[in-house]
Amino acid sequence: MTERNEPNGGNEDSAGSAPVEDEITPEAAFELVAHETRIAVLQALQAAGGGPLSFGDIRERIGLTDPGQCHYHVDKLCDHFVWSTDDGYRLSPAGWQLVGALLSGSITATIDEETVVVGSSCTACGGDLVAHFRQSGVTIICTDCRFVQTDPDIPPALVDDWPSSELPEVVSRYTLQMEVDAAHGFCPNCRGRVSRGVVTPTDVSAPDWFDGETIEALVVTDCHRCGKWWHAAPSVAALAEPAVVALYHDHGIDLREQPWWALDGLTVGSTTVRKDPLYVHVHIDLGEPKTVVFDEAFEFVETYE
Known part of the structure; x- marks a missing residue:
């Protein structure tokens, strides 16, 4: 084999079904995670089984002392790569996919x-x-x-x-x-x-x-x-x-x-x-x-x- x-050359479905519309563009998705702190947040949630983790738990695990900076980066990830729930923050399916790609080494190693x-x-x-x-x-x-x-x-x-x-x-x-x-x-x-x-x-x-x-x-x-x-x-x-x-x-x-x-x-x-x-x-x-x-x-x- x-x-x-x-x-x-693209996403065209040869069977003629309607294409899936992106909620955000690929460029915007990559921009959301283009920071080492945000990658650290995703990795912390993954290490916790996907969550939930409280904001304080995330800040402690990634070692960021400034609460404002931590809030800024977590908020950037929310709604797409991270979900904010009553129990705390969780990885979304998109977050799991991204962390999986990183762990596989396919795009980093x-x-x-x-x-x-x-x-x-x-x-x-x-x-x-x-x-x-x-x-x-x-x-x-x-x-x-x-x-x-x-x-x-x-x-x-x-x-x-x-x-x-x-x-x-x-x-x-x-x-x-x-x-x-x-x-x-x-x-x-x-x-x-x-x-x-x-x-x-x-x-x-x-x-x-x-x-x-x-x-x-x-x-x-x-x-x-x-x-x-x-x-x-x-x-x-x-x-x-x-x-x-x-x-x-x-x-x-x-x-x-x-x-x-x-x-x-x-x-x-x-x-x-x-x-x-x-x-x-x-x-x-x-x-x-x-x-x-x-x-x-x-x-x-x-x-x-």
């Missing part, structure tokens, strides 16, 4: 470059896999044939919260969660509506590099709102399908505990594409071969032996 981002041995074999040649962490993501690649298993951008918090030895498995769960979000119709970046579709190497919408690859098809997910898009091999995207999750579960395999490139019975690229109309057949062999069929929108159709 590889993640890419290419804005499509970068990832240290590091190479970690994955401990699994390449799905293409059986060679050793390594994970190369870069400033904004990770590439899991074979040291022998150089086949890239996955190449997503990831938030720095993903690297901070787990030991290095567990990071490859964590990356697998993170990329599969993107496919789960897509299967439910949501963009993991902006929570906008996404479309999924199957492309073959000859399609106009296929990535330029795809022509000449041995994989017969890709599943491409595209957000209508922010333009973020990414692609995955059908055999990987299929792991978000309940029928496939159940198939592995029935054989004692929890897809959350084993990276997809090390799964028994699954070969990345082990798919058959049939056209007019287009159907993708994903082959899984766990001792009793099964084929899972998806249509051109990568919607589940059936499972057969």
Whole structure:
């Protein structure tokens, strides 16, 4: 699976529904939090479980001795990032979103470059896999044939919260969660509506590099709102399908505990594409071969032996 981002130019809803009107402009929202004291207020509320905190509690926690200054900054945050209630001040949903973005490191930090041995074999040649962490993501690649298993951008918090030895498995769960979000119709970046579709190497919408690859098809997910898009091999995207999750579960395999490139019975690229109309057949062999069929929108159709 590889993640890419290419804005499509705005918030237009291709289904024709009315756009959401901003209560404040993006510029005004950023201006509201463009002060270290206001960020400290949000972090104090987050550390208190979202609140409530009294004004005195906030002032004590952020270490501001001047009550007037503290009131000024708290008031600036109220109604949008902070709610004033009878019990005290609480983080609003917008406040939680902002603090979450800060804690993820996505907008404030970068990832240290590091190479970690994955401990699994390449799905293409059986060679050793390594994970190369870069400033904004990770590439899991074979040291022998150089086949890239996955190449997503990831938030720095993903690297901070787990030991290095567990990071490859964590990356697998993170990329599969993107496919789960897509299967439910949501963009993991902006929570906008996404479309999924199957492309073959000859399609106009296929990535330029795809022509000449041995994989017969890709599943491409595209957000209508922010333009973020990414692609995955059908055999990987299929792991978000309940029928496939159940198939592995029935054989004692929890897809959350084993990276997809090390799964028994699954070969990345082990798919058959049939056209007019287009159907993708994903082959899984766990001792009793099964084929899972998806249509051109990568919607589940059936499972057969």
